[in-house]
Amino acid sequence: RIIVNTVKDCYLTLGLIHSIWSPVPGRFKDYISLPKSNMYQALHTTVVGSGGKFVEIQIKTKKMHKIAEEGIAAHWRYKGGKYLTDKDLNSFTWLRNILESVKENSSKELISSVKGDLSNEEIFVFTPKGDLIKLPFGATPVDFAYAIHTQVGHKTSGAKVNGKLVPLDTKLKNGDVVEIITAKYHKPSRDWLNFVVSSKAKTNIKQYLTKLERKRLLKFGERLLDKFIRKIGKKTSELTEEERKKLLERFSFKSFDDFVVAVGEGKISPNKILRFLRGDTSKLKSSNSDKSISDKDVVIEVDGISNLLSTTAKCCCPIPGDEIVGIIVKGKGISIHHKKCQNIQKILETEPERGINAVWNTKNHNSVYPAYLRIITKDKPGLLAEVSSAIASTKTNISGANIRTRRDGKAVIDMKISVKDLDHLRKVIKLISSVKDVESVSRMCKNK
Structure with missing residues (x-):
């Protein structure tokens, strides 16, 4: 390791070394012109020393050595503790990506997602216009797209590498020219998480999928809630502010949307909400049956295959006359099972709130199953x-x-x-x- 005063001295020293010893082809790295994403800078070269042994040499300035030894805080210290310039801030893009990951991921997920970004291995690829993009080793066209811009990543539908169409999970190599093909209505796929390696790509894909899932659960939760509270002549959209406030207090949620999403996830039994809104725990009588059913009962209008929210389970194939139970399936609806179906026994034991005592609607005598x-x-x-x-x-x-x-x-x-x-x-x-x-x-x- 050789420490010099200026960048110019780094290159002069390199020339001197190569004039004395023969450099090993392919073993020279210029991290001064192309710094690593963690701000590491140096000249690396390997030469053939005495006795034919390979000797690796690193050439740095004092500032570069300090940053390599102490991390990015040393860079700020070199600025005298003053505010950093825009150019300096651009150098911290990789750190901002890590901070974004912290918001969305658990500790284990965070460590896994940024491990590649902190690795010493990087590749350098080009845009069609010749701009240089740094990526972690093993990066794919999807990682490249998110490095360009989040919206480019979201709308990626295809990619060309060196002028040829390639699959999106293709591993990029140093010097590749990458062109991203976008489509206006294209959306990120969960499958992308199986091959992207950069923390920025992983974070943005997860954020998008989380928002999409929440939107779907919100819609389903409202429909499921409507199905239950219509027994007291209400709809979710017709609940008063006072009723919504009481529900939030009773079930400990800060926003009504969060509350409805929890219903869609099966975390809150709609029956409990019905009992709370009605203010008692008396028996309900079904207009479609002579027998009384409890608050936890709901008449599922099964018409052979499905209705608004329910489908008959294919694992036990219940038909009218069978004792049945409804199971809330996250974001999808109510799956109607035979009460003795082996597939649901564990669910009823560990997550009883997902169970709904269902009865058959006998109104339609023409239905077949x-x-x-x-x-x-x-x-x-x-x-x-x-x-x-x-x-x-x-x-x-x-x-x-x-x-x-x-x-x-x-x-x-x-x-x-x-x-x-x-x-x-x-x-x-x-x-x-x-x-x-x-x-x-x-x-x-x-x-x-």
């Missing part, structure tokens, strides 16, 4: 026709059928039918079971 049957029979010609005939006698539609033969010689018929309710399904199963050579009939689900 998919049911899946597995029929085990002896393998003989014409048996599928006999089974189909038995089903048709109940005026039941067959939507699909698949038959295969097992190694033991038994035939397995997987069949999809449309039924009105559990009683209808039981009638169909009874008739199929009465067909000669049918050994068993069991209800199953689509994905089993």
